[in-house]
Structures are given as structure tokens and as C-alpha cells.
Amino acid sequence: MESPSTEHPRVITPREASNIAAEIRNLLKAGDHESAWERLSILHPADMGAILAGLPRTSRDSILRIMHPDTVTWMLRQMNPIQAGKVATRLGSQVLTGVLSQANPVSATRALMRIRLPQAREVSESLEQPMREAESFEFQPGTAGALMVPEYPSVQLAGTVSEALANLGALGDVRYEFNRVYVVDEEGGLAGHVNIVDLALHLEQTPVRDLLTAVPATVGVNTPASECARMLRHYNIVQLPVVTGGRLRGVIPQEFLLSAVVAEDTRQMLQVGGVTGESGEHSLVAAIRTRLPWLTVNLATTFLAAGTISLFESTLAKVVILAAFLPVVAGQGGIGGTQTLTMIVRSMALGEFVGVSAFWLLAREALLGLLHGVWLGVLVGIIGLVWTGNFGIGLVLGLAMVGNMVIAGLAGAGVPLFLRRIGVDPAVASAVVVTTFTDVCGFLLFLGIATAAISFLV
């Protein structure tokens, strides 16, 4: 029995991909561009693109000179939209224009639509055949308009299964991106959709109207991509029609919708980690732009903490060892607050806690903080006592720990709850904001209690 699976580019592990990339680098270093391309050419387009993007510019350019423009275009069309965009950014719009202008124009247009670059419009305009169909370049990145494709299967409400299938087939290889055919009425309004499985299972003469299903949701061109991602995650909507004024403007295929989910998860994770923007930015300027803002904000917050400590300078002068315990109380609070924040932000994004009152959540996190605080307080109290031989210091340390863990729970839950209440994405509450709370409160509590009890400590 023949096994056709060898025809298909093989799926490899990240480690194998790294090894192959290293081989290709070595071949390029030795000047053997042909062998390097031979090694690359048998890979899956997703791996081919990732390896090309990782090469230094001169090596990449030497490979690109060997690759046929149609191959580059094919690669970009086969990759997932986010990765295609990153690879295209690495190639730069000049190289991209050069490649696309020499490739098959239909194929080039589709590749360009897939890339979803802010510069796509610019590249499109500099091509010899301007790509008029690519209406979606007009929309802001991060909106449904920028995710939708203008080519999708549709059929008239008065049509039959046979007409729906003919329209689907006419799309060429784009047809595989869809699992529904949209049904429009005489005025071009969206009447519903027909599942391709149902088209396959019914006779050619069956009226489309008999198979019509309501469309569970539509979006407008300006709907945020994050909302489209939520529809996939929460309602399992895998393909989304984009409608303006009742008329179908385009469709977001499942692949693009999935990319929106991954992009949204990335944005969320990075934002909580204090990075605003794209992951894997190769340029230093871009990396500084995504990280320095939060670092500078954090500087202000650490000086707030420093100011708090300086209020207690005379206490510290009397019992210098207290300074050593400052990071203990503040650090535990910071971790506790970050845990709560991360958990609440993610749960909100996943649509959990619907109808759970903010008061209940705050109470729950405060209680958790208290339980954690008692456990950690007893531990640090004992360690403090053993370390300094001073019962008072152990007690002050333990009490401050209990208090700061409760505050950490309240801040970790309260900040995202407050942001959601005022209509701001809870994920912007980077851990920076929460750790300021726990730092300042931790120092206030610890040094405040120590100052009050100073006669027992000296």
C-alpha cells in the first residue's frame, strides 16, 4: 500500500528546527547557498519562514535570491497570518515589493492580504499591478476589518445547493479556508449561512432556503480583534461574517480568527509582565519602545517606596537589622499580588466569574491572603526570632506579613476589578501597579509596627 504522507512537508519539533537552522547557517557561512536552499526547501512553509526570519540579513538575502518569487509568495500564504506578518517585517518592504511584483499577481494579492502589515497598503501601491481588491488594507490593524477577507463563498437566498457549490468551487484554493457558505437576499442583506457539510449531504436541486441556519453573530468593520477572539473562545464561533448596514462586507476565516486569539493571549500575557506590544521584536528600538515606558513608571513607584522607608529613618538607625527584612515583607506581598492579578485577569478574559459579585471576589482574595499570611507570618516570625534572637523583631515581622498578604489579595483583585468597572481592559494593570501597593504598604506596616514597638526591639 502506498503511503502518501511522505509527499507532505514533515512536521518537526522545535529542537529539530533549531538543528536544521544551525546546519543552514553553517552551509551559508561556507558559501554553499545552493545546499542551504536545498535543506530549507523540503521543510514545511511555517518552519521555512521561521528559519528565514532568524537568519542574519545578508544570509537571508542570499537565500531569497535563489528562491523563486512564487515560492516566497506560496510560503507566506501557507504560514499562519501572525507569523507571515513577522517574517514579512523581517524581509522589509523593499524586498517584499521586489518579490511580490515578480510573482503571480493573484497569488501576490492573497499573500499581501494574509500578511496584515501596517505597511501592506504601501507595498500594494508600489507594485506594478495595484491590488484593487485588497479593500481590507483600509482598516486599522486590530479591528475586524483588518482581519476579514473580501473573497468568501456566498449564494443567493433563492439559489440551490448546486449554485452554492459552484460559487464555492470558483474560489480556487481559497475555498478550503471556509466551512460555511453565506446566504444573501436580493438586497444583499445577510440572510444566514449553510454549513458545507450540509451542502455535501444534500441533492444538487435542494433549495438553499431549506438548509439555512441563522448566523449566531456578526461584527462590524471596527469591532476590536479582541472581541472577535472572545467570540471564538467563549461561543466557539469559528468563522465570523463582517457586516455594515446589514450588508456582508467580508468574512474572517477560522485561521485568521485563531490568529487573533493567539495574538490576544500574547498581548495579555506580555502586558501583565510589563511589556506593551509585540513579542519577539528583533529591533532594539522596538524593544526599548515596548519596555522602557513601564520601567520609567516603575521608577516613580520605587521612589514612593523609598520615600516610605525614609519616613522611618530614625527607627532604622536604632535597629539596623530591620533593613535586611524589608525585602521579605515587600517581596512576599509582590508575589501574592501578582498571583492574584494574573489569575483574575485571565479568568476575566475567559469569561469566568460571570455574575460573581466584585465584593465576593475581593472578600475571597482577602481571606486567601489572610490564610497565606498566617502561614507565612508564622514562618517568618520564627526565622526572624532565630536569626536575631529578638522575640519582638519576629513578632513585628510576622504581623506585617499577615497584613501585607491581605493587602496583596485586595490590590491584586481590586485593581483589575476597578479597571473593568471603568471600562478599561483589566490586562493593562501590569504587575507593576500592584507591586507598588504591596511595596509601599509592606514598608509602612513593617516599619510602622516596629516604630510603635521600638522599646521592645532595642
Added chain:
Amino acid sequence: MESPSTEHPRVITPREASNIAAEIRNLLKAGDHESAWERLSILHPADMGAILAGLPRTSRDSILRIMHPDTVTWMLRQMNPIQAGKVATRLGSQVLTGVLSQANPVSATRALMRIRLPQAREVSESLEQPMREAESFEFQPGTAGALMVPEYPSVQLAGTVSEALANLGALGDVRYEFNRVYVVDEEGGLAGHVNIVDLALHLEQTPVRDLLTAVPATVGVNTPASECARMLRHYNIVQLPVVTGGRLRGVIPQEFLLSAVVAEDTRQMLQVGGVTGESGEHSLVAAIRTRLPWLTVNLATTFLAAGTISLFESTLAKVVILAAFLPVVAGQGGIGGTQTLTMIVRSMALGEFVGVSAFWLLAREALLGLLHGVWLGVLVGIIGLVWTGNFGIGLVLGLAMVGNMVIAGLAGAGVPLFLRRIGVDPAVASAVVVTTFTDVCGFLLFLGIATAAISFLV
């Protein structure tokens, strides 16, 4: 023109869902269970489940008594698998067994397969009609075996389009979960697949062999769910056959694969934030179990920091104000390290940096740390000088800042790179590990330089 979209449960915003949940709570408080159920019954199953899960137990039970067991089963089958699992956990296996044993047995089996609970086997066994088909209960959660379904469309290699479609149609409403029909040879080996779009577009007598496409990837029953998620993300594989010894055992439908991506992203984000396990855990015990381990690890690390500070007790006794600046140097390092860590962990998960050498990445992050450090160092130097009027303190603060930001970049990149090298998931490098580095090094640098330059500070 009739508009059929009103037949379908409406998609609502999270805010609308919260408002409806509040209304339902109020109706239940007033004892009006019938109206509460009326309000709930028109919602999308995803919202219905989320609201039910958020209700206090007695209210939830009073609603469940009104709901027909077939409705509960339908709801669980319509929800995405992760959310269905969470709702089922909230219901508890006793309630679940009660509901499922009274529902349509075929429907109940499918609901149970969808739920993907560790307790699903137990529930299945306690039902009157044991669910023998549900072979997938046997596999470890978090593996391909536990994600796959045993019912999927398939056809013999010698068959025709008409036979493939007949097998697809025989699956009932499960058929909509697939976009491919798998082709098996006489020995039951997987020969390839046929896209449903191609089945729809070809004549009934067309041999399946003519439409056969190679399967880009298969997995085994023990392949981790995280690897299945990577295949969807990186290679755009939306439906994955599970094979043992060349024989097709089951198929992971796109919906389950997508759930695996979302679950994997959640795990990654929570782990970097210091939470091991599920988000949105309602029980306090579960929450403590997912958070206390990292808090306790962190305690050890903060005492390492405390020990570092205590080495410089005599320096601090001479210049007490230095204690106030401790959180400035350590805090900035912590944020910088967390930024780098988050960015690297996410980029690795997305398959970026393929073939980019570890040395290059470390050098890049160290350089970024240096650039950030110089900017922040100048700022803190000036603030320190203005605050204390002591040029020496400003200089020490600035120098320590530059050094600690470089260390933050090296630790943030080095820890995940090291973990990947030894074959451990880089995401387990919670920010806790990296901030220990930056805390200890920050204190060492700042107090070390201050001690060396003590004569200029007093």
C-alpha cells in the same frame, strides 16, 4: 424578508451577561425560580453555563430542578470543552450523575466525553447504562488521548465520494465538528484524508483515492496536549488524527484542539505569574494548592536577599538613608527581568527565535539592559543627589542601577534558555526565580559599591 437570526440564542457582551446574572440572582432571592429560569433559558448555552456556575449552590440547585436533564446535557454539549469541564466541576459529580442518568443516553455519553473531567470515568461508571464507547476516559488528562473523540468520519481507500458522505451523515449532529473524512486502507492503516469541501464538489462516483491528501501530522495517545496546541498554532493544523501502531484510534476535532491552545496559553501565563494550575478555581483549598508552593519558595529567596543586606549592616548603620534606596535598585531589576522573561517564554512558545543562537539572545538582552540601565541610572543618580544632597550616593545608586539592569536582562533570558536546553518547559521559570537573582544582585551591587566608597558617603 424573514430574518432567521432571531431564532438563534443571542451573543451578548460580558457586561450584559453580568447584568442578566444579577437579575437572575434577584429573582432567585425573591423565590421566583420560574422567572429566573425563563430569563436564563433564552441565553446562549455558553452564557447559560457560565451564569449557572457563578450562582451559589442552593440557587443553582433550585434552577437545575426546573431544567430538563436533556437541556442540561444539551448545554454541556454546546459549550466549549474547557468551560463545560469547569461548569461540571461546579455541579459536582453527584448532581452530574443524576442529570446524565435521566437524559438521552447517546446525548449523555457525548456530553460526558466533552466534559473532560478527571471524574468523568467515575460518573460514567455510576450511570445505569455504562458508557462503553467512551474509550477516551482511559487516558491521562493533558494528553492527545484525552482530547480525542472515538466517533469521526472515515471511509475505505477503495470507496467513493458517495460512501464517504454516507459515513459522514451517519454521525448525526457530531458531523459538524469535522472538516475532513479520514481514509483507511484494508488493514485499518491511515492512508490520508479528504477535505469535505472536495467531497462536496465532486461527483458521487468519484473514487476517494482521486481526492486523497496526505495527513500533515499525526500524534500518539500519549502526545502532550501542549504539543497538539503547538501544531495548531505553528502549522495551522485544525484537526488532528491520533494513531497507534499505524492504526487510527481517534480524532481531535478543531474545537477540542482550540481548547487545548487556550488552556496552554492560560497555563503559561499563570505559571509566569507564579500560579501553578487552573485559573478561576472556586474552592479555597484548590486556590491555596496552586499558589502557596511558589509563595513558600519565594520566602526562601527573600531571606537570601535579607542575608545579602545583613552582610552590609555596618555600612547601613553609618549611612541609614541607603536603606531607603534598596527597593529602587532591586525593584527596577525585578521589573526588567520579568519583562525579558515574559517576552522570551512567549516567543519560545510561538516558535520564534528558531535558529537564533542563545549567545545572540543573551547578548541582545544584556545590551538592552545596559541601554535601559544607563537611562534609569542617570535618572536615579540625579534624584538620589537632589534628595540627599550627597553626590556620592547619587553616583553609587546610578552605577548599581546600570549593573543590575544588565543582570536582569541576562537572568530574564538565561533562565528560560537554560531550562529549554535541559528539556524543561521554560514557562516553569516563574518570575519568582528571576526576581531572586535581581534582588540579591541588586543589593550586592548597591551596598557593595557603597561599602567600597563609604568614605565619600559619610
